[in-house]
Amino acid sequence: MLYLIKFYKWLLTGKVDSFLRKANLWGDNGGNISYPLYCDLQHLRLSNIQSFTGSIVGQKIRKEIVVTKSYITHLECSITGSTAYAAGAVHGLSGAGRPLMARYDLDALKKVADRDEVWERPGGFWKWRELLPVQNSENVIQLGEQSTPMMSCQKTAAYLGHEGELVVKDEGRLPTASFKARGLGVAVSMAKELGLNRLAMPTNGNAGSALAAYASKADMETFIFCPDETPLINVTETTLQGGKIWRVNGMIDDCGKIVAAGKETMGWFDLSTLKEPYRLEGKKTLGLELAAQYGWQLPDVIFFPTGGGTAVVGMWKAFDELEALGWIGPKRPKMIVVQSSGCAPLARAYDAGEKHATRWENASTLASGIRVPQAVGDFLVLDIARQSGGRVVAVDDNELMELWSDACRLEGMLLCPEGAAALLALKNGVSEGWITADERVLVVNSGNGLKYDMPDTAGAIDLSKPLDFASFV
Numbered sequence: 001m002l003y004l005i006k007f008y009k010w011l012l013t014g015k016v017d018s019f020l021r022k023a024n025l026w027g028d029n030g031g032n033i034s035y036p037l038y039c040d041l042q043h044l045r046l047s048n049i050q051s052f053t054g055s056i057v058g059q060k061i062r063k064e065i066v067v068t069k070s071y072i073t074h075l076e077c078s079i080t081g082s083t084a085y086a087a088g089a090v091h092g093l094s095g096a097g098r099p100l101m102a103r104y105d106l107d108a109l110k111k112v113a114d115r116d117e118v119w120e121r122p123g124g125f126w127k128w129r130e131l132l133p134v135q136n137s138e139n140v141i142q143l144g145e146q147s148t149p150m151m152s153c154q155k156t157a158a159y160l161g162h163e164g165e166l167v168v169k170d171e172g173r174l175p176t177a178s179f180k181a182r183g184l185g186v187a188v189s190m191a192k193e194l195g196l197n198r199l200a201m202p203t204n205g206n207a208g209s210a211l212a213a214y215a216s217k218a219d220m221e222t223f224i225f226c227p228d229e230t231p232l233i234n235v236t237e238t239t240l241q242g243g244k245i246w247r248v249n250g251m252i253d254d255c256g257k258i259v260a261a262g263k264e265t266m267g268w269f270d271l272s273t274l275k276e277p278y279r280l281e282g283k284k285t286l287g288l289e290l291a292a293q294y295g296w297q298l299p300d301v302i303f304f305p306t307g308g309g310t311a312v313v314g315m316w317k318a319f320d321e322l323e324a325l326g327w328i329g330p331k332r333p334k335m336i337v338v339q340s341s342g343c344a345p346l347a348r349a350y351d352a353g354e355k356h357a358t359r360w361e362n363a364s365t366l367a368s369g370i371r372v373p374q375a376v377g378d379f380l381v382l383d384i385a386r387q388s389g390g391r392v393v394a395v396d397d398n399e400l401m402e403l404w405s406d407a408c409r410l411e412g413m414l415l416c417p418e419g420a421a422a423l424l425a426l427k428n429g430v431s432e433g434w435i436t437a438d439e440r441v442l443v444v445n446s447g448n449g450l451k452y453d454m455p456d457t458a459g460a461i462d463l464s465k466p467l468d469f470a471s472f473v
C-alpha cells in the first residue's frame with residue numbers, strides 16, 4: 001500500500017524512475033525498463049507508461065510495467081525541412097537524398113523531466129531514453145554502456161603549449177572500445193524495433209565491430225565491408241563478435257556502393273553513416289553526456305576527429321535539444337573539425353568557402369577512422385564549424401606518430417591515432433593563435449589505441465649474456 005501511494009505521488013510529478021529507484025525496483029540493467037510492481041495500477045494514466053500485463057497475486061494485482069521513454073514525434077529532412085517522415089517507420093535518406101533528423105516533443109518533456117534526475121540514472125547512454133527514438137524498452141540492446149571519463153590532461157596541455165584547461169573525454173571505454181558503440185547501439189535497437197534483422201554497412205573498422213556486437217546480441221545478421229587497409233584488429237574483432245566482413249580494395253565510399261548495390265538482392269538494410277537516422281541519435285548522447293559532465297555549461301572549444309561527421313552533427317543536435325529543454329543556455333563551443341592531411345575533403349571545402357565537399361582522391365592516413373573521402377552530411381558539418389565560430393582543419397599525418405606516442409606516455413592513456421590527430425590540431429591552434437589560454441578545451445579521444453598497430457620500441461635481452469643494468473636507463 002505504501003508503494004501504491006508513493007507511486008501515485010511520483011507519477012503526478014512525472015518522476016517514475018526516481019520512485020522506482022527509491023523503492024528498490026530499479027533493475028541494475030538501467031535502460032531495460034521492465035518493473036514488477038505489486039500494487040493496483042489499474043487506473044493509472046501516464047504517457048510514458050506503455051503497457052501493463054497483470055496477474056493476481058494474493059489480494060493484489062501483480063503488474064509488469066513497461067515504461068516507454070521516447071518523446072520522438074517525427075523525422076525531418078536536414079536540407080528541405082520537410083517533416084513528412086513518421087516516427088516508428090523504416091527510413092533511409094530523405095526524399096531529397098539527405099540525412100533525416102529525429103524530432104522530439106521537447107515542450108512536453110520539459111514539463112516532466114529533471115536534468116539532474118536523468119543524469120543520475122544508470123545505463124550509460126541509455127539514460128537519455130526520452131531523447132532517443134526507441135519506443136519499446138524491450139528493444140533496447142545493452143552491452144554494459146557507461147558514461148565515459150573526462151580526464152584532466154594538463155601535462156599534455158603543457159606539451160602542446162596550451163596554458164588553459166585541457167580535458168580528454170575517453171570514448172575508448174565504451175563497449176567495443178570506441179564511440180561507434182553509441183551510434184550502433186541505438187541504430188541496432190531501432191532496427192530491432194522496426195523488425196529489420198539483416199543489416200549491412202561500410203566501415204573503416206570501429207563501426208563494424210560495434211555493429212557486429214550489438215547485432216549479434218540481438219540475433220541479427222550483419223554484412224560489413226571495409227577498405228583493405230583497415231587495421232587487422234578491427235577486422236578480427238568484428239568476425240569474433242559474429243559479423244560477416246569483407247575487405248575491399250577501395251575506400252569506405254566504395255564499400256558503401258556495395259551496400260547500396262546489394263540492397264534488393266540481399267534484402268539488407270543500409271546502416272551507412274547518416275544514410276539512416278538513428279546512428280546520429282546515438283552519437284547525440286556524446287553531447288548530452290559531456291554537457292552534464294561540465295555541470296550543464298559547455299566547454300569553450302571541442303576538437304573532434306572527423307570523417308563522416310555524425311559525432312559533430314550529433315553533438316550539435318544535442319546542444320540544441322538541451323537548450324530547448326532549458327537544461328543549458330545559448331552558449332556553444334567552437335567546434336573544431338579535425339581531418340588528416342592525407343584525407344581532408346571537409347577542410348578543403350571549408351577553406352574554399354564551399355557548402356559541399358568534393359571527393360578526396362587517393363586518401364591515406366594513419367588515423368584510419370577519419371579516412372572518409374566523401375561524406376553525405378558534408379554540408380551539415382561545414383555549417384556547424386562555421387556557425388560555432390570553429391573551423392575545419394587538417395593535421396599533418398607525418399607529425400601524428402610522434403605526438404601519438406608522446407601523448408599516450410604523458411597521461412597513461414592509450415589514445416587512438418584519431419584522438420592524437422585532435423590533439424595535434426590543438427597544438428596547431430595554440431601556435432597559430434586561434435586557441436587562447438583562457439579557453440577550456442575538450443578533445444574527444446574517439447577510441448582505444450589497442451585497436452591499431454602500435455610502435456614496438458621494446459628492448460631485447462639475451463639470456464646467454466650477463467645482464468647489463470646500466471644499459472636500462
Ligand SMILES: Cc1ncc(COP(=O)(O)O)c(C=O)c1O
Binds near residue numbers: 180372418
Ligand atoms: C576512432 C574513430 N575516430 C573518428 C572517426 C570518425 O567518425 P565520423 O565518421 O563519425 O566522423 C571514426 C570513424 O570510423 C573512428 O573510428
